[in-house]
Amino acid sequence: MKKLLILLLVCYSTAAFSQTKLVEKVPQVEGKIVIPYEKYVLDNGLTLVIHEDHSDPVVHVDVTYHVGSAREELNKSGFAHFFEHMMFQGSENVGDEEHFKFVTESGGTLNGTTNKDRTNYFETVPSNQLDVMLWLEADRMGFLLPAVTQEKFEVQRSTVKNEKGQNYNNRPYGLFGEVNAASLYPYGHPYSWLTIGKLEDLDRVDVSDLKKFFLRWYGPNNATLTIGGDVNPKEVVKKVEKYFGSIPSGPAVEPMKLAPVTLDKDRYVSYVDNNIRFPLLLFTFPTVPTYHEDEAALDCLSEILGAGKSSYFYKKFVLTQKAIQASTFHPTSELAGEFTMFTLPFPGQKLADFEKQVRDILVEFEANGVTDADIEKFKANYESNTINGLASVRGKVSQLAAYETFRGDPNYIAKDLERYLAVTKEDVIRVFNKYIKGKPAVIQSVLPNAETEPAAPDNYKPATEGENPFPTIDYSELSYNRPNDGKFDRSKKPVPGQSPLVKVPEIWKENWSNGMKIIGTESKEIPTVAIQITLNGGHQLDAKDPGKAGLAQLTASMMNEGTTSLTSEEFQEELRKIGSSISVYAGQNSTTISINTLLKNLDKTLALTEDVLMNPRFDQADFDRNKKQTIEGIKSSETDPAAIASLVYDKLIYGDNHIFSVPSSGVTETVENISLDDVKSFYKKYYSPSVGELVVVGDVSKEEILPKLSFLKNWKGEKVTIPSLKFTNTTGKTKIYLVDKKEAAQSQIRIGYLTDMEYSATGDYYNSYLMNYNLGGAFNSRINLKLREEKGWTYGARSYFDVGENPGPFTATAGVKANATDSSVYEFMTVISDYKENGITPAELEFMKKSIGQKDALSYETPGQKAGFLRRIVHYDLNENYVEDQMKILNKMTKKEIDQIAKDKLKTDQMVILVVGDEASNIEGLRKLGYEIVRLNTKGEPVDGNTMEGGK
Structure with a gap:
C-alpha cells in the first residue's frame, strides 16, 4: 500500500509538471523574414514561446500579462502600472529588492513596462542564468501576495507619485496626454486616463484593492512566457514546467470589446503650462485599433502629411520658420487608435491662424493626392525598421510576445510586413476620407501663459463625476490559492550553470595615410550595415572662438541640409526611398556621421554619404532656419528645471570662462554671433580625415567594404589641432x-x-x-x-x-x-x-x-x-x-x-x-x-x- 501511495504521488507530481502541449513549431526559412520558434501551452493555461538562437551566449526572458490600464475601472486608475512597481518588491521566496540584485549580479539587465493593454517584465542575462530568471518570474506570478505589505505599498505609491511629477507634472507639455485622453474618450472609458493613473485614484485605494486586481488578472492563463537566445527548447520546457507548472490558473479572461469612439463635433480644450516657451496646437482624430485593416494605410497617410522634409507639415510650418516642430503620428492600441497632428509655433503667433493652416493642409493633400514615391518611401522605411528590430534577441522575443498576446500567432511578422507592403494609393485616399476629411477632432491648445489665446475658446470640459457607463468587474469572490509544489523547495535560489564563454568580436583594422583610423567587424545576423565616422574635436573646437560657442553643433546641423546637387528635401527623400539614414551631430568632443542601411542598399547609401560629406549645400535659407531653431530651443530650455540644472551645474563645475561651462548648442548670445561664413570656415578647417575614426559593423567583410570606402581614403583635409583645455577644480568648500x-x-x-x-x-x-x-x-x-x-x-x-x-x-x-x-x-x-x-x-x-x-x-x-x-x-x-x-x-x-x-x-x-x-x-x-x-x-x-x- 505504501509503495502504491508513493507511485500515485509520483504520477500526480509528474502530471502537475508535465502536461504541456506542443502547439506549433516554425522553422527558419532562407530568404524570408521569420523568427523561428516553438509554441507550447501548459495545463494551467500559460503560453510558452521559445526562440532558439546561439549567436550570442545570452537569453532573454519576457513575461507578458494581457492586462494594462484598459482593465482598470473608473476611480481606480493606475493599478496596472502600480503593479509594475510592486512586482519588483520581493515575493514569498525572494527578499525585498533582491529581484534587481539577483539579475544585476548575474551580469544582466531587467525592467518592466506597462501600457494600455499589457504589462511585461523582462530580463536579458548570460545563458547560464536561465533557471534563476524562471525562478524569479514564477515566484512573483505564484507567490507575490504573501510578501505584499502596507509599508511596501506606501513606498511605491510615493515612488509612482514622483514618477508622475517627474515625467508629467514637471516636464514641458507633460500633461497634454492626460488632457487629450480625457477629452477624446467618453467618461469612464478605460483609455480616458493614462497608464500612470490619476494621483487622486492612487490616494483613495488601499493594499487590499491592489491584491484583488492582481488575483483577477495575473494568472498564468492570462500570460505569455517567451524565452529566446542560447537555449535548448526541450530543456526549457522542462524548466518551465518545474517553475510554473503548479501555479493555479486565474479566472477566465474574456477579450474586451468596446464600441468605436466617435465625436459629434470638434472639441476645443486648453490649459496653461508654465514650463514651456512654445505653445502647442494638437489635433486628434479617433481611428482604428492595432491590426485593423485600415491601420497600415493610416500610418502611410501620417507619414505623407508629417514625416520627413517633403511632408506637408514640414514645408508649411518648419521650412517657413513658423514653427520649431510640426509633425503627425498615428499610435494605435488594442481597442482604438488616434491620428494626431501637431505644431509648436514660434512665440508671438496666433494658434487660430495655425488651426486654419492645418485645415488648409488637408485640403491641399486632397487636391494633390498620393504619389508612387510616397508609397515607395513608406514601404522602404517599414521594411528597414522591421529588419533592424531583429538585431537583438530582446527585439525578437518582444515581437514574438506581442504577436502572441494580441494575435494569438507568434508567426505574424511576415503577415504584418505584408499588410504594410500591400498599401496602395487608393487605400490612403480611402482612409483619409473615412477618418480625417471633415471629421471632428479634439483640438488642444497648450499655452505658455494665461495671456496666450487658444485656437478657439474651450467648448468641452471632460466629465469628472457621474455614473459609470462601462462594465465593472466583481472582485468580491477572489482569493489567493497558493501553489502546491510537493517536494520542490522554492526557497532555495537555483545555482547557475557554468558561465558561458564570451567571444569578443573578431576585428580588423587599417590606417590610411590621410590620418583616418579604421576598425570593423563582420556580423551576419541581419542584412544590415552600420558605419560611424567620428571627427574628433566637436564643441571643444569652439574654445578657439568662445564668442561663437555652438558653432560645431550648428555646422553639424547644416551638414544634414543637403548637398550642392540635392536640396535638403531631395537628399532626405533619396534616403527614404531606400529606408536608410545618414545623420550628422556634434557633441562635447566630436562630430559624428552615423550611417545605417540595409545591405542591399549599401552602395546607394554610401554614394549619398560621399555627396553630403564632400559637397555640403550650406544654403542661406537653411542656415537661417537652423539658427532660429537653435536659439528658440535654447530659450525654451530656460523653462525646463532639468535643463536649467544641467546648465547651471556645468557652470559651477567648469567655471564661467571654460568652454564646457557653455552647452554644446551654445547660448543665445553666442549663437547670435554665428554666420553662414563661420559654418563654411568651420567645415573647411575641422572636417578632416586627420582627426577621423571609422567604425564598420555589419553583414560585410573587410575585403568587400574597403573598396566602397575609397572616397574616404582619398579624402584630403587640413591638419587639425584640437585646442588643449585647462581643467581646475575651483569648487572650494561645499x-x-x-x-x-x-x-x-x-x-x-x-x-x-x-x-x-x-x-x-x-x-x-x-x-x-x-x-x-x-x-x-x-x-x-x-x-x-x-x-x-x-x-x-x-x-x-x-x-x-x-x-x-x-x-x-x-x-x-x-x-x-x-x-x-x-x-x-x-x-x-x-x-x-x-x-x-x-x-x-x-x-x-x-x-x-x-x-x-x-x-x-x-x-x-x-x-x-x-x-x-x-x-x-x-x-x-x-x-x-x-x-x-x-x-x-x-x-x-x-x-x-x-x-x-x-x-x-x-x-x-x-x-x-x-x-x-x-x-x-x-x-x-x-x-x-x-x-x-x-x-x-x-x-x-x-x-x-x-x-x-x-x-x-
Whole structure:
C-alpha cells in the first residue's frame, strides 16, 4: 500500500509538471523574414514561446500579462502600472529588492513596462542564468501576495507619485496626454486616463484593492512566457514546467470589446503650462485599433502629411520658420487608435491662424493626392525598421510576445510586413476620407501663459463625476490559492550553470595615410550595415572662438541640409526611398556621421554619404532656419528645471570662462554671433580625415567594404589641432547653490565636483567606476535604495564619473518631490559620506564582482554595442584584449582598495550642491543643513542678496 501511495504521488507530481502541449513549431526559412520558434501551452493555461538562437551566449526572458490600464475601472486608475512597481518588491521566496540584485549580479539587465493593454517584465542575462530568471518570474506570478505589505505599498505609491511629477507634472507639455485622453474618450472609458493613473485614484485605494486586481488578472492563463537566445527548447520546457507548472490558473479572461469612439463635433480644450516657451496646437482624430485593416494605410497617410522634409507639415510650418516642430503620428492600441497632428509655433503667433493652416493642409493633400514615391518611401522605411528590430534577441522575443498576446500567432511578422507592403494609393485616399476629411477632432491648445489665446475658446470640459457607463468587474469572490509544489523547495535560489564563454568580436583594422583610423567587424545576423565616422574635436573646437560657442553643433546641423546637387528635401527623400539614414551631430568632443542601411542598399547609401560629406549645400535659407531653431530651443530650455540644472551645474563645475561651462548648442548670445561664413570656415578647417575614426559593423567583410570606402581614403583635409583645455577644480568648500523655480512640482538636485581623471580602461577611471558601482552605479546602489526604495522621494537617483579624453565631474543626481528637497540633500550627503568613511561591505564587493564580471555576455550582441566597443578601441588606442585586463583588475580588487578609492574620490568637503526648485517652500529646510547657500538665477548668475548662511 505504501509503495502504491508513493507511485500515485509520483504520477500526480509528474502530471502537475508535465502536461504541456506542443502547439506549433516554425522553422527558419532562407530568404524570408521569420523568427523561428516553438509554441507550447501548459495545463494551467500559460503560453510558452521559445526562440532558439546561439549567436550570442545570452537569453532573454519576457513575461507578458494581457492586462494594462484598459482593465482598470473608473476611480481606480493606475493599478496596472502600480503593479509594475510592486512586482519588483520581493515575493514569498525572494527578499525585498533582491529581484534587481539577483539579475544585476548575474551580469544582466531587467525592467518592466506597462501600457494600455499589457504589462511585461523582462530580463536579458548570460545563458547560464536561465533557471534563476524562471525562478524569479514564477515566484512573483505564484507567490507575490504573501510578501505584499502596507509599508511596501506606501513606498511605491510615493515612488509612482514622483514618477508622475517627474515625467508629467514637471516636464514641458507633460500633461497634454492626460488632457487629450480625457477629452477624446467618453467618461469612464478605460483609455480616458493614462497608464500612470490619476494621483487622486492612487490616494483613495488601499493594499487590499491592489491584491484583488492582481488575483483577477495575473494568472498564468492570462500570460505569455517567451524565452529566446542560447537555449535548448526541450530543456526549457522542462524548466518551465518545474517553475510554473503548479501555479493555479486565474479566472477566465474574456477579450474586451468596446464600441468605436466617435465625436459629434470638434472639441476645443486648453490649459496653461508654465514650463514651456512654445505653445502647442494638437489635433486628434479617433481611428482604428492595432491590426485593423485600415491601420497600415493610416500610418502611410501620417507619414505623407508629417514625416520627413517633403511632408506637408514640414514645408508649411518648419521650412517657413513658423514653427520649431510640426509633425503627425498615428499610435494605435488594442481597442482604438488616434491620428494626431501637431505644431509648436514660434512665440508671438496666433494658434487660430495655425488651426486654419492645418485645415488648409488637408485640403491641399486632397487636391494633390498620393504619389508612387510616397508609397515607395513608406514601404522602404517599414521594411528597414522591421529588419533592424531583429538585431537583438530582446527585439525578437518582444515581437514574438506581442504577436502572441494580441494575435494569438507568434508567426505574424511576415503577415504584418505584408499588410504594410500591400498599401496602395487608393487605400490612403480611402482612409483619409473615412477618418480625417471633415471629421471632428479634439483640438488642444497648450499655452505658455494665461495671456496666450487658444485656437478657439474651450467648448468641452471632460466629465469628472457621474455614473459609470462601462462594465465593472466583481472582485468580491477572489482569493489567493497558493501553489502546491510537493517536494520542490522554492526557497532555495537555483545555482547557475557554468558561465558561458564570451567571444569578443573578431576585428580588423587599417590606417590610411590621410590620418583616418579604421576598425570593423563582420556580423551576419541581419542584412544590415552600420558605419560611424567620428571627427574628433566637436564643441571643444569652439574654445578657439568662445564668442561663437555652438558653432560645431550648428555646422553639424547644416551638414544634414543637403548637398550642392540635392536640396535638403531631395537628399532626405533619396534616403527614404531606400529606408536608410545618414545623420550628422556634434557633441562635447566630436562630430559624428552615423550611417545605417540595409545591405542591399549599401552602395546607394554610401554614394549619398560621399555627396553630403564632400559637397555640403550650406544654403542661406537653411542656415537661417537652423539658427532660429537653435536659439528658440535654447530659450525654451530656460523653462525646463532639468535643463536649467544641467546648465547651471556645468557652470559651477567648469567655471564661467571654460568652454564646457557653455552647452554644446551654445547660448543665445553666442549663437547670435554665428554666420553662414563661420559654418563654411568651420567645415573647411575641422572636417578632416586627420582627426577621423571609422567604425564598420555589419553583414560585410573587410575585403568587400574597403573598396566602397575609397572616397574616404582619398579624402584630403587640413591638419587639425584640437585646442588643449585647462581643467581646475575651483569648487572650494561645499555649498548649496539654489535656483528658484517657483511652484515646481519637483526639485532637481546635482551634487559633485570636477575630477582630475581622464578615461583609462584599466587605470584610475576604471577603478573609480568599480568603487562607485555600489554607491550609485546600479539600481541596488545605496543612493537609489535610500531615496527611491526606502523613502519614495524620487523615481530614480544615481551617481557616476563622466570623463573621456578630458577630465569630467563626479555627479550624484535625482529629481525629487518638492517637499522632500532638504531631506534628499541630507540623505545624499549622508550616504556619500558614510561610503567614504566606512567603505564597501564584503557583500557589496561580492555583488559588484559578480555583476560586472558577467556583463560581457551582453556587451557585443547588437550592431550598436559592437560599434561602441570598436570605437573605444580605436579612439583610446586600446589593446584588443583590454576586457581581459579589466577582469583581472576586477577579480583582484579588495575591500581595502575600494575603501581607499572612496576616500580619495568622494570629496564631500569640496562639492557643489545644486538645487533647482521652489525657493519659498524649501529655503528654511535647506538652511538647517548647515551649508552656506548661494542664490543664482536660471543662467547660473548670482542674484542680489545671493549669499545666505546656513545654520544647524
